[in-house]
Amino acid sequence: MNLDINQARLSAELAKLATFSEAPAPAVTRILYTKQDLEARAYFKGLCLEAGLELREDALGNTFVRWTGSDPDLPAVATGSHIDAIPHAGMYDGTVGVLGGLEAIRALKLAGFKPKRSIELILFTAEEPTRFGVGCLGSRVMSGVLDTNGLAKLKDSEGKTPDEARQEAGFSDNLADVRLTEGFYYAFVELHIEQMPQLEQKNIPIGMVTAIAAPATLHIALEGAGGHAGAVLMPERKDALVCGAEIAQTIESVALTTGSIDSVATVGIFDIHPRAVNSIPSKVFMTVDVRDTDLGRRDSMVEAIKDAVWTISAERKLKATVETLNADPPASCAREITEATELASREFGLRTLPMVSRAYHDALFMARICPTGMIFIPCKDGVSHRPDEYSKPEDIERGVKVLGSVLARLSQA
């Protein structure tokens, strides 16, 4: 099937979406339920209505855009991604999968394609953890990984719960209805920029994702003893920074020594107290993000890191606490979707690279309720979450073509 992607229209829509931002261009900042987020959603919904598609929204603002198939009772094939952006990010992360999904549907319609299963495009609420501290809020609740009790425990920096925030934003349905049943979808496939440089370096246009790594997030707090930098002698000290530094180094070596290149661990926040030039740091707060494609290996890293915290803090006579914020299992992508991606790419003469997604996406949670896959396209230097994030229009076009063909194949199955 020939799919005619309107590259100019899609580029213009991506550029327009980027204007709904708190930060000045080229940066994009779009936080959940802000004025900019709601305006961007309204713009997207307008485009979908123009394309003759049906809309529904759930209580969290997850938005479902449906192209009804000839057998509407069959579970639908879904695609989609997110449009929220962390502070000072770029304009392609997530948005390519949302507006690209819409363009794929428009191209299929233009080609005269008639789906058997309905095709749904999903705009997921808050893939980024900016406002409530957990990533993939919308898909997490949709998949049942986070229930309404768990949701009620989350708070933003002003102390608002997601329930309060979403009501203020105008989403008033029953939160318990956000969860989708297993079998609701026949399959889910997400188009996304790679956020790594492999495709660009190898000059391959399509990444066929085979597995999605998942993070465990730890919060570590250390409490030692402060004091005057001149008065407390070295053998008497319980310096929280030095203890934390030793833990951070051990975390690095834990990830380096699993024997797999897929193991990564990062101390992303390291705050010290009281932070004065002549004062011994008495407290440390640090976050650790631990990821792997293999759940067993990821969990062993988490255990090794906890052991290191207990051992090192005990040796240095500091108090330590470790809290596990989340420990999501990694996901394998479904064979039928990687195969459809391969076939679709071949149809357009495009080479594919099997790859692991080291960042996580809404697809990670969708994989809990239906067969799931991801299609990656190159982005410049692998840069993402920065204003200079960039994907070439022709690379986006190739990804949208493959997505369209994959949706068509799955919708006939």
Ligand SMILES: [Zn+2]
């Ligand atoms: Zn993303």
